[in-house]
Amino acid sequence: MKRLLLSALLLVSLHPAEARLSPLATPPDWSRLNVYQGTISRTDFVDLLDRVYAPNGAWHDYITVTEAGAVIRTSGEPFVLRFAPDRASAKAPVNSWRPRGGLPHEEPGKPLEGLRIAIDPGHIGGPWAQMEERWFKIGNTKPVTEGDMTLKVAKLLVPRLEALGAEVMLTRSKAWPVTSTRPGQLTKAARASLEDKKADITAESLQKESERLFYRVAEIRRRAKLVNETFRPDLVLCLHFNAEAWGDEKNPKLLDENHLHFLVTGSFSASELDYEDQRFEMLTKLLNRSLSEEVAVTNALSKSMTAQTGLPPYLYRQANAIRINGNPYLWARNLLANRLFTCPVVYVEPYVMNNKLVFDRIQAGDYDGRKEFGGAMRKSIYREYADGIVDGLLAYYSKRSL
Numbered sequence: 001m002k003r004l005l006l007s008a009l010l011l012v013s014l015h016p017a018e019a020r021l022s023p024l025a026t027p028p029d030w031s032r033l034n035v036y037q038g039t040i041s042r043t044d045f046v047d048l049l050d051r052v053y054a055p056n057g058a059w060h061d062y063i064t065v066t067e068a069g070a071v072i073r074t075s076g077e078p079f080v081l082r083f084a085p086d087r088a089s090a091k092a093p094v095n096s097w098r099p100r101g102g103l104p105h106e107e108p109g110k111p112l113e114g115l116r117i118a119i120d121p122g123h124i125g126g127p128w129a130q131m132e133e134r135w136f137k138i139g140n141t142k143p144v145t146e147g148d149m150t151l152k153v154a155k156l157l158v159p160r161l162e163a164l165g166a167e168v169m170l171t172r173s174k175a176w177p178v179t180s181t182r183p184g185q186l187t188k189a190a191r192a193s194l195e196d197k198k199a200d201i202t203a204e205s206l207q208k209e210s211e212r213l214f215y216r217v218a219e220i221r222r223r224a225k226l227v228n229e230t231f232r233p234d235l236v237l238c239l240h241f242n243a244e245a246w247g248d249e250k251n252p253k254l255l256d257e258n259h260l261h262f263l264v265t266g267s268f269s270a271s272e273l274d275y276e277d278q279r280f281e282m283l284t285k286l287l288n289r290s291l292s293e294e295v296a297v298t299n300a301l302s303k304s305m306t307a308q309t310g311l312p313p314y315l316y317r318q319a320n321a322i323r324i325n326g327n328p329y330l331w332a333r334n335l336l337a338n339r340l341f342t343c344p345v346v347y348v349e350p351y352v353m354n355n356k357l358v359f360d361r362i363q364a365g366d367y368d369g370r371k372e373f374g375g376a377m378r379k380s381i382y383r384e385y386a387d388g389i390v391d392g393l394l395a396y397y398s399k400r401s402l
């Protein structure tokens with residue numbers, strides 16, 4: 001067994017690769033995976049790769065599996081992960097976050113006591129909404145800006161979850177970036193990113209890419225640092241509103257489609273795994289076993305959000321997302337905003353903002369009680385969203401000492 005592992009190691013180390021990194025990524029420290037030595041059996045490791053993290057053989061060029069362990073390609077020496085002989089003898093991984101079973105007992109009237117939860121209101125909003133392409137406007141109506149809407153829901157959630165005993169942290173509390181980096185400082189990185197994508201480099205494409213690296217990469221990396229190093233929560237909830245392609249932002253298409261889904265990290269492609277940082281981040285998520293917690297929370301949230309919103313599940317038509325664990329609302333997809341947070345992460349995607357009825361509900365803003373939309377009496381869209389989240393968290397975390 002040992003000889004097999006060694007020869008695989010030699011084979012891989014004959015071809016050391018240059019560290020290829022995603023924009024603004026730092027080279028990973030592979031020794032950090034040593035805490036996961038002996039924590040997973042070969043069968044479970046391969047099953048998680050095939051079923052969730054890197055389906056269709058996407059991992060085969062980067063990871064060599066032998067009976068004793070996995071040899072992982074890095075730009076330096078290959079990293080060797082030893083397997084547990086079987087599931088029963090696998091050591092439990094040591095993590096900063098606690099699964100439901102590791103939380104302290106709840107106190108009377110405080111069903112979420114002890115839970116540390118970080119809420120990430122997706123996007124930035126405010127004066128940044130147009131740059132981040134989360135903005136559309138019809139005539140003289142209020143512009144629809146996802147970053148402001150997710151913040152509204154987050155702010156409704158904080159006092160409610162705190163009253164139930166949870167400790168709640170927000171990655172941002174206003175419509176302003178958390179990162180201090182601005183597009184003007186990212187021209188060099190933008191050029192490298194365009195070259196890596198083999199895209200044309202013009203003044204316009206450089207400007208666009210610098211902006212994208214600012215709001216979609218630097219901003220998310222900063223939030224992840226905050227969550228992983230400072231907050232260290234048991235769960236991250238990424239709040240979003242979905243949309244279908246709306247075309248011209250000043251003359252957007254309104255549609256009849258409306259849906260809901262949840263994302264966990266997974267479905268890495270071979271070309272994504274070619275980036276050393278993504279390969280490392282995928283393995284960190286796989287080995288720390290946040291998936292079982294993510295699936296359990298999502299199963300509760302998909303029931304409660306469906307009960308509140310009545311929305312049908314979204315169906316991805318692209319190959320970059322896969323349905324997992326038999327829940328029609330649950331998809332695995334590789335996003336910077338879910339793979340970078342090392343603890344369990346559930347990414348919530350309800351409502352199509354350019355659905356006709358949803359658009360009317362957004363225009364109505366937040367309000368008490370109910371108003372009529374399309375013949376039905378509805379809560380404000382923000383309260384309905386927040387109620388769905390609270391109900392789901394209660395269903396999953398309460399009565400845990402029974």
Ligand SMILES: [Zn+2]
Binds near residue numbers: 122123146240241242
């Ligand atoms: Zn979003």
